[in-house]
């Protein structure tokens with residue numbers, strides 16, 4: 001191959017690459033799950049009933065899943081949610097929702113304490129509920145959470161840890177899930193960039 | 200042409216090398232270890248309410264001339280304290296599990312940090328809020344038991 005014949009091919013290749021990168025960067029995230037017609041009756045920290053996602057339509061929601069007996073990974077997820085919040089110049093049309101996958105122990109009161117201890121402001125909704133609607137929402141969203149009983153504490157059924165999904169979802173104003181991220185380690189700027197595209 | 204080929208090759212090999220070297224999974228490092236003593240620093244605890252579980256993080260720098268081992272952890276703020284690690288499994292779910300004694304070779308550090316190794320405080324006896332402090336004791340094979348007070352903070 002001579003230098004002459006190679007260069008145009010390379011040029012074409014580079015142009016194609018740049019073009020596809022540009023398209024990728026500009027395109028809006030596809031719908032992963034459409035919850036626009038769904039309705040799950042959950043409970044807020046003041047024990048009032050909320051309709052998820054209907055009550056949250058009209059705003060963009062950053063949604064994560066936690067259990068409050070989790071001392072390490074879930075607070076990392078919460079810290080990441082806060083970093084997304086503080087990285088946004090304008091949070092006026094954004095809400096942050098953390099849904100418990102441990103409704104047995106995470107009562108509205110327990111979530112209220114968690115919210116207070118982690119200094120989450122009013123843009124944060126911490127939701128729990130009856131096991132049935134919570135479970136059906138979780139399975140709809142492919143969130144898994146499994147109890148594991150530490151051997152040494154077998155007698156006490158209220159002492160368990162959980163192995164769980166590590167996801168943050170971005171839900172648009174219509175109630176469609178548009179993006180998902182690894183909750184504990186996604187760089188906040190990735191989520192913020194997608195939020196700007198959905199605004 | 201050969202020059203260009205070489206250039207591309209160097210570029211590819213270079214990026215692979217960078218990709219591999221930036222993946223540091225080790226919890227240990229040996230920068231800035233104060234020689235002559237075992238030093239505990241950067242300790243902090245997460246806030247949590249009574250009955251919940253808490254977590255304590257810190258850096259242990261073994262500046263002594265011999266290898267040491269972290270054997271046990273304790274805290275009067277909780278019913279029980281255990282050394283745990285958080286992990287991801289192949290389905291990208293996350294969990295945590297108790298871990299055994301942790302060796303700390305001479306002039307190395309052991310990092311307890313969010314998402315990794317932590318001292319888990321099980322069933323807290325009282326609320327621990329931002330501004331409070333928590334006492335934790337660490338038992339080492341060589342230097343014996345060290346007790347320290349760590350502030351309660353919110354992760355940045």
Ligand SMILES: [Cu+2]
Pocket residue numbers: 071072283284295296317318319
């Ligand atoms: Cu733990």
